[in-house]
Amino acid sequence: MTNTVGVLVMSYGTPENMESVEAYYTHIRRGRPPEPEQLKELTDRYEAIVGGVFPLRENTDNQVKALQETLNRDERGTDVEFRCYQGLKHAYPFIEDGVEQMAKDGIQSAIGIVLAPHFSTMSVGSYIKRAREKAEELGVHMSFIESYHLHPKLIQALSTRVSAKLDAFEEAGAKRGDVKVLFSAHSLPARIVEMGDPYPQQLLETSEVIASRVGITNWQFTWQSAGRTAEPWLGPDILDTLQELSREQVEDVLVAPIGFVSDHLEVLYDLDIEAKSIAKEIDMRLMRIDSLNSDPLYMETLSDVIISQWQQGLDE
Numbered sequence: 001m002t003n004t005v006g007v008l009v010m011s012y013g014t015p016e017n018m019e020s021v022e023a024y025y026t027h028i029r030r031g032r033p034p035e036p037e038q039l040k041e042l043t044d045r046y047e048a049i050v051g052g053v054f055p056l057r058e059n060t061d062n063q064v065k066a067l068q069e070t071l072n073r074d075e076r077g078t079d080v081e082f083r084c085y086q087g088l089k090h091a092y093p094f095i096e097d098g099v100e101q102m103a104k105d106g107i108q109s110a111i112g113i114v115l116a117p118h119f120s121t122m123s124v125g126s127y128i129k130r131a132r133e134k135a136e137e138l139g140v141h142m143s144f145i146e147s148y149h150l151h152p153k154l155i156q157a158l159s160t161r162v163s164a165k166l167d168a169f170e171e172a173g174a175k176r177g178d179v180k181v182l183f184s185a186h187s188l189p190a191r192i193v194e195m196g197d198p199y200p201q202q203l204l205e206t207s208e209v210i211a212s213r214v215g216i217t218n219w220q221f222t223w224q225s226a227g228r229t230a231e232p233w234l235g236p237d238i239l240d241t242l243q244e245l246s247r248e249q250v251e252d253v254l255v256a257p258i259g260f261v262s263d264h265l266e267v268l269y270d271l272d273i274e275a276k277s278i279a280k281e282i283d284m285r286l287m288r289i290d291s292l293n294s295d296p297l298y299m300e301t302l303s304d305v306i307i308s309q310w311q312q313g314l315d316e
Contacts, residue, residue: 004081005310006102006110007071008142009064010095010127012264013088014056020091021046027090045269059262059293060086063115066294070303082306083107089127096134103138110135110142111309113302115261117154117206119147120199122188143313148305149202150209157297158206158258159213161289165254166214168287179252180245181219183207185259186266187226187233200234206258224257224275225266238271239278246282253279255288261298263291 015024071082087098135142226233279286292298
């Protein structure tokens with residue numbers, strides 16, 4: 001008899017279409033509708049991306065589908081079926097919707113994972129809190145994976161991408177060692193440092209392992225996509241970093257946004273449009289690594305940690 005284990009796959013979420021951008025932004029702002037100029041700015045960013053919001057939404061759908069297929073490969077030889085459910089932070093299906101659907105389907109045991117390798121109480125921690133509260137309410141036993149930032153297959157996938165783009169710089173006439181590699185991730189409010197949050201350290205650990213594996217010494221970490229609030233956010237911001245590197249006469253820069261596992265707005269707009277526009281102004285050649293999206297190694301990373309978590313639960 002097959003035992004079904006639910007897997008709640010959580011991510012930030014994207015509006016389904018341009019008409020739902022306002023509701024999406026309102027949810028991010030905790031029920032406060034955006035000012036007209038704020039709404040226009042976000043809408044313009046989506047419209048600037050080829051295809052608008054649709055490739056972002058489709059990306060997450062494809063990741064969830066690919067993960068379920070990876071988890072249920074025949075060669076694993078177990079009598080367990082893993083069934084993946086999607087739960088989004090700021091769009092439908094919300095995190096609570098995913099848990100509720102599990103309960104309706106009779107799922108009694110489940111594992112939650114976020115499509116983000118690095119843990120922060122303000123990001124991954126907030127997803128887990130919402131999922132745990134709903135699971136407890138509905139009687140679903142759910143455990144959670146907090147981070148997987150040093151998983152060998154994740155490191156391999158990211159290292160391969162960094163190396164491939166360094167090859168592209170060489171083909172364009174640059175010296176590999178002269179290319180400045182910028183590892184980046186989504187900024188968070190700076191107060192997380194005082195809280196002892198592991199997020200900055202985990203990102204540095206991932207960066208260091210990739211740099212060592214690829215043989216890079218010319219690298220640094222920078223932040224991106226900070227929120228526009230009164231409180232300070234972690235920096236320096238990548239746009240400021242590019243200006244500083246220009247003053248240091250750096251001509252070739254590779255961005256490796258290791259905090260993102262998919263082609264999000266923060267990648268397709270903040271890097272591919274905004275950062276590249278700045279780079280062009282200062283006569284800098286800027287490339288970024290390809291996103292993981294549904295890369296088999298990333299799917300295997302997620303599958304490995306989920307199965308390990310499930311097996312650990314059997315032993316308890």
